[in-house]
Amino acid sequence: MGTSTSKLDDKVYESIAKYTELTRDDILAWEERFTHHCDPGSTTMTMEQFCKFYQELRPTENVKRLSENVFRAFDLNGDHGISFSEFLIAYVATTEAPLEQKLRYAFNVYDLDHNCMIDRAEILFILRAMFQLLGMNDDNSHKYSYEQCADTIMKNLDVNEDQRISQEEFIQGLKQDPFLRSLMNPFQND
DSSP states (O other), rough: OGGGOOSSOHHHHHHHHHHHOOHHHHHHHHHHHEEEEEEETOOOOHHHHHHHHHHHSSSSSSSSHHHHHHHHHTTTTTTEEHHHHHHHHHHHHHTTTHHHHHHHHHHHHHHOSSSSEHHHHHHHHHHHHHHHHHTOSSGGGGGGHHHHHHHHHHHHOTTOOOOEEHHHHHHHHHHHHHHHHHHOOOOOOO
C-alpha cells in the first residue's frame, strides 16, 4: 500500500478524512482498491467500471440494475465519471452517514432526469431494480406489485398531490414511514 503510489495530495486526504472520519491508512487502502478498477494512469471510473466495482462491494446482492443509478448519484460533478474522492465520500455517506444524508442520496438515485422531482415512471424504473436487488424476478407476476407499490408511494409521499415527489417530501415521508424507507432506500446497512 505505500504512499508513494498515491495520486491524491495531502489537502485532499485531509478533506476526505475530515468528512468521512477515516484514517489516512484506510483512505489509502480504499484508493488502491478503487484505482485497481480504473484504466491504467486514470483516477476516474467509467460507468461500466463502477458497476463492476459496486457489484464486488455488495457481492451478496443483485445490484446490476441499481448500480447505474448509484453511479449517477455518486457522480457529484456530472462529468460521467467517478473520481476517487467522489466515490469514497459518497460511499461512506451512503453506508455510515445519518439517515437523512442516506435519503438525500437515495432521492438522487430515483431522480433519473435530474429535475429535482420524482415522478411515477421514475419510481417504477427504480422499483424494478430494487426488487431485483431483493432477489425478485422481473416477470409478469410482479408487474401488478410494481404498479401497486408505485401507487402507494405516490399516495404517501406526494403530500401536495402534484404527481411529483420533491426531495423534501421524499425525505420527510421516508423518515416517517419505516416500511417505505426499507423498500425505497438502496443504502441500508441495518
